Amino acid sequence: MSAVAIRRAGPKDAPALLRLARALARTQNDPHDRATRADLHRAWLDDDAPGLALIAEDEAGAIGYIALMPSFESGHASHGFYISDIFVVARARQQGVGSLLLAAAARVAIATGRSSLWWVAQDGNAAAHRLYRRFVTIEQPVRAFAVFGEHLTRLAARQA
Template identity: 35%
Template sequence: MTVTVRPAAPADVGEILRMIRALAAYERQPDAVRATEDMLADRLFGPDPQVFALIAELAGRPVGLALWFLNFSTWTGRHGLYLEDLFVDPEARRAGIARALFRGLAEEARKRDCARIDWAVLDWNEDAKRFYRSIGGYHSTGWEPWRLDGPALAAMQEE
């Protein structure tokens, strides 16, 4: 069966949220998703979108998602793509969907003159790591992810 990858459209918002929720469940955080269809529609398709998505389809049915945004490297002087979420429905895995989504991301990077694609993977997700290595990805060392959110973010906003 042929995999089709295309930019997400407003009509995909329900499927995008479905896949985000399925990814959260897979990542052992089923109750963490706070996004709504309205929020996603606004961020992806509003007047100044800063987040983008590719949808992978098999037989016309959405089975995969790559949700991304632009970042910037002062060292290269160029943007990069940051892949926030990559998801493939369990029944569609091992059919080339993730590879097709990465080809779509690589094409976006080429069109936008991006220097690289970055992403994070959970330390326990060995299947994902094997896949990323198979496409030439590598574990970037030396940099640790950090985050400011929740009460600490609120406190910083009030300073």
């Protein structure tokens, strides 16, 4: 593999990020056709977006990304970033790209006064688990929960 560059993604990266985000969704058995360029702009790319994305590129183009959203972990009194997405295309896996993305995210965290990175991984993703175990301070078995769409609306309507 040729040299890999990691940089903060900007508005012109929306098409590549959308392609990568949809590929990640397919690997997770999530709907892969819902996110739009406008969604990515609002989340990571616009000047007033709450989060940010870093993109990994080689001579052929975008090969991975990591998306960071501000977080606060009260148990550790830690302002940090939640890694909402991390993905590397198949041809670039097992070549250090994921490590480079995590290291770049750590540098952004430190540069912005944050003291932690948090993320989750699916149970069956053994390759990712091996990578993450090289760096983590804490590994805990957790269950992830999410509420979307109509279920979110019903939850919001609850009074008791």
